Amino acid sequence: MNKSNNKGVTILVIVAALGYFVDVFDLLLFGMVRVSSLRGLGVEDHLLEQIGLRLDNWQMLGMLLGGIFWGILGDKKGRLSVLFGSILTYSIANTLNAFVTTIPQYEILRFIAGFGLAGELGAGVTLVNESMSKEKRGLATAFIAGFGVLGAVFGCLLVLWVQDWKTCYLIGGGMGFALLILRISVFESGMYLSVKEKTHSLGDMRILFRSREKFIKYLAVIALAIPIWYIVQLYAKYAPELAEALGLDYGDKKKVAIYAIMTVYGGLTIGDVSCGLLSNYLKSRKKAILTFLCILIFFIAIFWWVGRMNMTGFYTMIFLLGFGIGYWAALMSTAAESFGINIRSTVANTAPNFVRGAVIGINFLYITFKTQFGWGTIGANLAVGVICIGIAFWAWTQLEETYGKDLDYVE
Numbered sequence: 001m002n003k004s005n006n007k008g009v010t011i012l013v014i015v016a017a018l019g020y021f022v023d024v025f026d027l028l029l030f031g032m033v034r035v036s037s038l039r040g041l042g043v044e045d046h047l048l049e050q051i052g053l054r055l056d057n058w059q060m061l062g063m064l065l066g067g068i069f070w071g072i073l074g075d076k077k078g079r080l081s082v083l084f085g086s087i088l089t090y091s092i093a094n095t096l097n098a099f100v101t102t103i104p105q106y107e108i109l110r111f112i113a114g115f116g117l118a119g120e121l122g123a124g125v126t127l128v129n130e131s132m133s134k135e136k137r138g139l140a141t142a143f144i145a146g147f148g149v150l151g152a153v154f155g156c157l158l159v160l161w162v163q164d165w166k167t168c169y170l171i172g173g174g175m176g177f178a179l180l181i182l183r184i185s186v187f188e189s190g191m192y193l194s195v196k197e198k199t200h201s202l203g204d205m206r207i208l209f210r211s212r213e214k215f216i217k218y219l220a221v222i223a224l225a226i227p228i229w230y231i232v233q234l235y236a237k238y239a240p241e242l243a244e245a246l247g248l249d250y251g252d253k254k255k256v257a258i259y260a261i262m263t264v265y266g267g268l269t270i271g272d273v274s275c276g277l278l279s280n281y282l283k284s285r286k287k288a289i290l291t292f293l294c295i296l297i298f299f300i301a302i303f304w305w306v307g308r309m310n311m312t313g314f315y316t317m318i319f320l321l322g323f324g325i326g327y328w329a330a331l332m333s334t335a336a337e338s339f340g341i342n343i344r345s346t347v348a349n350t351a352p353n354f355v356r357g358a359v360i361g362i363n364f365l366y367i368t369f370k371t372q373f374g375w376g377t378i379g380a381n382l383a384v385g386v387i388c389i390g391i392a393f394w395a396w397t398q399l400e401e402t403y404g405k406d407l408d409y410v411e
Helices: 003-040 045-077 079-097 103-117 120-131 137-148 150-162 165-185 190-197 205-209 212-223 226-237 239-245 253-282 285-306 311-324 328-337 341-372 376-398
Strands: none
Touching: 003 045, 003 079, 003 103, 003 120, 003 137, 003 150, 003 165, 003 226, 003 253, 045 079, 045 103, 045 120, 045 205, 045 341, 079 103, 079 120, 079 165, 079 341, 120 137, 120 328, 120 341, 137 150, 137 253, 137 328, 150 165, 150 253, 205 212, 205 341, 212 328, 212 341, 212 376, 226 239, 226 253, 226 285, 226 311, 226 341, 226 376, 239 253, 239 311, 239 376, 253 285, 253 311, 253 328, 285 311, 285 328, 285 376, 328 341, 341 376
């Protein structure tokens, strides 16, 4: 690879990392401004959790549907079409989010922003994996994920500094427009262009369902990530409710979720990079993912064994839980590496966004166990956790080892 190509790949990795940075920033922004924005729209405190979960569901539904749209588009029209179209859609929606005056408006724009952002991670990871050597692509993906999740930390610091939810949405939209300009210098995947010229079946999602082996492999990369969103959703975004259930003296309710999101993503940043390094050391994505899944279970057990703690201990445990879900980057590499060029974008975009869409199911189970079964916040949290972890272990047994796999092939 000559210097010109090296420079192009470096720019590609940086642009992909910045894209994921904006993705995570917006994905978690609502959780950080949930209390202040809903209060600003006249929502009473006893409805903050209920309406907040509903808005979460709209955003995740947008990501689920957007993942399908951008994934297929990336295979049919190219990876770059997704990188430009997704960030433009997000930027417009997020800017308009600053001007909502009703909950229905809020729901519509959260759906559109989620739909737009759904193309970011998958398109970036696909482009990077198809443009780098077998030995370096895992580390590159770990860097993208590790840097990207700092978007949550930046978002937390921004919300604490600005203290105005409308301004935060405007800044998010502005970052998206700035990133759009930076993408002018990015090149299309050579692997994709060579396959496109041979007119293979591009972006045909039906391929995933034509054999049991492909379907199970696809389902496994989705299911294995469900515990990640269990932690982010019920331990970080809804940390105020968890802290209250534990009887902690948490102070300002608006800041609890902000601090929890910042700490869980701080842990996730270190975890992503560590898992990437471990994967390279073991020469196995699958073994690295299993190691981190076991670490996560250990920290969950410690969290509930400790039980009552002060807020410093609470945030420390959430940081450790964030580290435990640091197998996210390795798993997304596995998703992109598990399928051929003609449907790789489809898989890389739909898999992470189907996982995010699973938050709707996590929310449903949590509310059902909490209210209909009468198990309360703690009982509902634990019940959902057992289900999510159980699904993940089954999924790991179905996972393909993709470390060092040649990616220049079609399905």
